[in-house]
Amino acid sequence: MILTPESIQRIKDKLAQYPQRKSAVLPALTVAYRQVGHLNDDVYREISQIIGVPTLEIAEAATFYTMFPKQPVGKYLIQVCHNISCSLLGADSLVAYLEDKLGIKKGDTTPDGLFTLICVECLGSCATAPMMQINHDYYENLTPEKVDAILQQLRSEA
């Protein structure tokens, strides 16, 4: 089993709320993503057993939603918003800065498996741009100094 007993329980709790079981697909995927860090066929199979929706239907839904990585990613998934408001305030240079600091190109993972860098669409922080989301947390009004401090903090926690 990949999913922990806590995750399974959380999925069961979600399932119990809904009038129809298929509505629990996205909540279940979210629980799994938060635990595992990405989704794959094994995860779909386990979810299928818990919520009683065919594996294929779970995969079908999951593959539509880009928020869930379908491949393993680094311990810290850095998601830089490259949409318009962030771009106007330097998202391109933020990406270049991160590429330089991490020594990788966007889309890649550092050799130590710590950081994956990707670009994503508007995350609803347009008036606190530029911004990035790392795993589930938002970092807004970014400056080079802030980015340095955040990376250092994460490295020390890792």
Add this chain to the structure above:
Amino acid sequence: MTFYSPVITNAKEAADNEKLHLFKYVEDPDQPKVETYESHGGYQAWRKVLSTMSPAEVIDEVKKSGLRGRGGAGFPTGVKWGFVPNDSTKPHYLICNADESEPGTCKDRVLMERDPHGIIEGMGIGAYAVGCHLMFIYIRGEFGHCAEMMEKAKEEAYARGHLGKNIYDSGYDLDMIVHTGGGAYICGEETSLLNSLEGERGMSRIRPPFPAIAGLYACPTIVNNVESLATVPHVINRGAEWYSSLGTEKSTGTKIFSLSGHVNRPGNYEVELGFSLKKLIYDPAYGNGIRGDRKLKGVIPGGSSTPFLTPDMIDVKLDYESLVEAGSMLGSGAVIVFNEDTCIVWALKKLIHFYRHESCGKCTPCREGTGWLEKIISRIEAGQGRPGDIEKIEEICENIMGHTVCPLGDAAVMPIQSAIKHWRDEWQYHIDQKKCLVKSEFAF
């Protein structure tokens, strides 16, 4: 770790200004707590509705207030509620659309983070009006912290008897589910949202049937934006007459504008509808002018899906009618400001990339067209534009416009069409000279 957006608001102004109501308490860190919300008059509208009003009276009051949907379409909220058939034997559902993802828009998030009970109270009133006993809030997946806020507020609301069985001894039962999505822009479109909430891929549905007749689980369903619902308790507390005295004749009330891009003070500002766009951008209390003393190049007034305005057009009032007259739209109220250093082709490359990525793929014009547009605009931007590319873009836009099931296709082409209309020379320069007229090099 930021679980609370550091975004600037005009809460101070709202605290002193009788007319503003959505932002009165958003800078009070205790406002998300139910006791604090109650001490600020919270849940009084909900009590009033359950103890003294019939659903029809609630709908009537909201109709009379003139409140229109704040998510983008601007459809009158009360009228929408009135579409739910009252002879149906199926369950009815109310869904609060918190899938905020129109580029430039960051207002609903602030309400969820800082005044979650205001949303629950508005949802409750809406639910009662349409005969719903199970309501949902659909929150975009990336807003995990908002979902936590709403979950917590929901639990508090149950504990205080604002939700659950026999609320305030009225005999009315109401439950609530906090649901999170998976990061798809399209799910902000109501029929895609319904599919997504049913555990399907978030693809749009053909209307009719309209969701008010056959929505979630094929039952009558109303989908309202966060800000619309958060406004409802104020309409009930202070009356439709008061609400409709705010704003303009046809665009009543207040609206939160998310101001972003090249301004000195980006932020979320609650103002009366009909407020001056110029003032919002230049007044020190709001945008405080263009960053770095640069000149203004253009403004998108209602989220990335709405047409550009040029500097000579910004003397416009921010209301539904005035913006249409000016050739644009109020949309979600996301004002994006571009300074003179912005290459228009570069800006559109960013936008079309987004729409291509978010197209659900159901309708051919949108699925294929956004891909072609991205390809052509990107090559122009990269200095590889070909003669005739502008005309080709225009032709593709025409073939998408109005030919898709949901508005995503239109949303993708409207900013492009307006950018070509206003800055055709710049596009042409890009193709002829194989480079930008102005280079967008923005340091962070």
